[in-house]
Amino acid sequence: MTPHHPVGSREDDLGTPDDLTSYDADVFTLDPKVMAQAEAPVIVMDSHGVPLFANKNAVGFAKGIRDGLFPEIYQLIRRTLTTPGGVVEMMTFEVQRGTATLELTALPTTNNQVMILPRDVSMDRNLREALIDSRQRYRDIVEVSSAFAWETDESGKFIFVSPRGALGYRADDIVGRFPKNFLLDTADQDSEHVFRSQKAVRDVPVWFRRSNGKDACLSVSSTPVYSRDGRWTGTRGLAHDITEQRRRESEVATARNRDRLMTYIVRTMRDEIDPLLVLKGASEASTRALACSNCIIFKRNDETDELEVAAGGDSKDVNDIAQQALNQLLGDGETFDAHVGDFRIYALRCHYHQRNNGAVIFMFSADHPEPTDGERAIMTEVSDQVGIAIEQAIQHERILTLSRTDGMTGLLNRRAFFEELKRRHSRLQRESAPAALMYVDMDNFKLVNDIHGHQAGDEAILALTRVLQENVRPADLIARLGGDEFVLWLEGADIAAASERARLLMNESAVLRQYSGDKEHPLGISVGIAVHEPDSKESLQQLVQRADQTMYQVKKRGKGRFGIAAAPGSDDPAKIED
Incomplete structure (x- = not known):
């Protein structure tokens, strides 16, 4: 096609708009x-x-x-x-x-x-629609998720935030400000750097402060933004609120740690057989597990109903502070949390079947931070376990008492008496000290049962028990061997002291006559004594035999008397006195 110029035009005029719009038919010939x-x-x-x-x-x-x-x-x-x-x-x-x-x-x-x-234009249109869909999809995902999009410029200021804002702030409240204005720790430069990073980062935890002042943990991912000439112009990314996730993770970690510590404490307690040692193990394990200074365990005394230190009380000062905390606890309720002296105290009552049977006093150093919820939960669980252990200790003591005492009088029984006598006799051998073994037997007791009945006989036995208990010292031993037979161990008593004690008992036993079967056979006692002399090599069996033979000789001479056995190895008869 040959261009044709309109008449009157010049070729160099074709560059003007008027000339370009001029045409004739030849121009469009195809x-x-x-x-x-x-x-x-x-x-x-x-x-x-x-x-x-x-x-x-x-x-x-x-x-x-x-x-x-x-x-x-x-x-x-x-x-x-x-x-x-x-x-x-x-x-x-x-x-x-x-x-x-x-x-x-x-x-x-x-x-x-x-x-x-x-x-x-199918491909162009499809690409354009795909791009629009992709942008809308991204926008929708950001809007419905807890994440928010953001972008910063070279100075680090926010220049864009998702329109709905974040953490209670409006978008306008964030745009134009620096990330450090929202950081929980404004000096945390590492967290601020995430928003200005020139390298892609992923899932970096950053602590922000919400608009209401509460803490928020964000998982921040970012990527740098570059201009076409390769110059860094800022950073953009997403921030996802993971505060609740962190809280759950913390709760799980706390629960696992609590389980681990409780397993250690309970295992330590179960490794012991003696219930009192169980309490000691609980105190020591709790002290280590909770990093406290002391763990004092109080146990209720089954006889006095008073709370007494059962484990952890290693010094008077510590015991005094624990006692103060216990008094506060008993007056305040189920728990007590305060500073006492140089310690931060957390005290709890112990229970078994809703009955308060003890207390646990956890003693931390004064500068120890306030116990966390997890630590408080552990201490509560420890008090529950200790409550069970205390009850086991009480039951153990009851069983032990039943196995060692006479059911009627409460005195030591034969087995318990001779177990203790064996230990004391061994100590005498080392210390070269005197002591006296005294057998006491009731005279004419059978007539009491035959004439007045067994109830009167039991009352007579209890009356003699009171006489013996009222005329011995704390260091002495009293036991009922069975029936109307009793035995005493007089610690540190020589022949003179033993004789004096025997006379006293003979006089005091006059109260028994009211239980006599008849006037011709008054109820009274006979006493046989064997004295262990210092430096004596006599065995326990020989000592017991001398006391028993002396009792036999007294009975043979007419009852109502006391006798002192001759020295070991002597053929002389016992010295018997009215």
């Missing part, structure tokens, strides 16, 4: 061969929408129009013929592979015909 070989699709149609010509790249589309597959074209033809300058329209058609979107440029030509230049 060579049909060029149209047929053009790479761009070209179709010429008549006014009825019938294809008259299609080049090689438009043949398929033209055939589809001719076959009636694209009826939308007919409306396009009509609009083109009535629209000066033609029509440019986007149309989407159903094809075998799905849909195709074409940009159709329709130009009216001479002879009431239309030239259509189709351009397939």
Whole structure:
């Protein structure tokens, strides 16, 4: 095609807008061969929408129009013929592979015909729609999640935050400010650096302060932003609120640590068989597990009903402070938490079946921080376990008492007496000190039972028990061997002291006569004594035998008397006195 210039124009005037809009018919003369070989699709149609010509790249589309597959074209033809300058329209058609979107440029030509230049924009449109969808999807995910998007500039200021804001702040409250204005620790430069990082970072925990002043833990991921020339211009990323997750993780860790410590404490307690040693083990294990200064355990005395130190009381000062804390606890309620002296005290009552049977006093140094919820839970569990252990100790003591005492009188029984006597006799051998073994037997006791009955006999036995208990010292031993037979161990008593004690008992035993079976057979006592002399090598068995033989000799001489055995190895008879 040869350009043709309008008459009166100059070639150097073509650069002006007026000249460019000037035209004549020769300017638009197109060579049909060029149209047929053009790479761009070209179709010429008549006014009825019938294809008259299609080049090689438009043949398929033209055939589809001719076959009636694209009826939308007919409306396009009509609009083109009535629209000066033609029509440019986007149309989407159903094809075998799905849909195709074409940009159709329709130009009216001479002879009431239309030239259509189709351009397939399916890929462009799909990419654009995918990009729009992707952006919307990202926007939706950010909006519905607890994360918020952010971006900072080179100075580190926020220049963008998700429109809904974050942590109770509006977006406008954050934009234009530095991250350090919201950090829990404003001196934490490492956390602030995440928002200015020139390298991608992922899931960095950062502690922020919420608008209401409470703490918030954020998991921050960021990536640097660069200009087209490679210059760093800022950082953008996401921040996800993981405060609740951290709280749950902390609770789980605390629970695991509590279980670990309680397992250690309970295992230490279970390793002991003696209940009192169980309490000692609980005190020591709790002291180590909780890093406290002392753990004092009080146990209720089954006889006096008073709380007494059972474990952990290693010094008077500590015991005094523990006693003060105990008094406060008993007056305040179930727990007591305060500073006493140089210690921070946390005290709890112990129970078994709703009955208070003791207390645990945890003593921390004065500068020890306030116990955490986890530590308080451990101390509560320890008090529960100690409550059970105390009850076991009480029951153990009861069983031990029953096994060592006479059921009627409460005195030591035969087994317990001789177990203790064996220990004391061994000590005498080392210390070279005197002592006296005294057998006491009731006279005419059988008549009491036969005439007045066994209840009167029991009352007589209890009366003699009182006489013996009221006339011995704390260091002495008293036991009922069975029936009307009793035995005493007089610690440190020589012959003179033993004789004096015997006379006293003979006089005091006059109270027994009121229980006599008859006047001819008054109820009284006979006493046989064997004295262990200092430096004596006499065995315990020999000592017992001498006391027993002396009792036999006293009974044989007429009862109501006391006798002192001759020295060991002597053939002399016992010295018997009224």
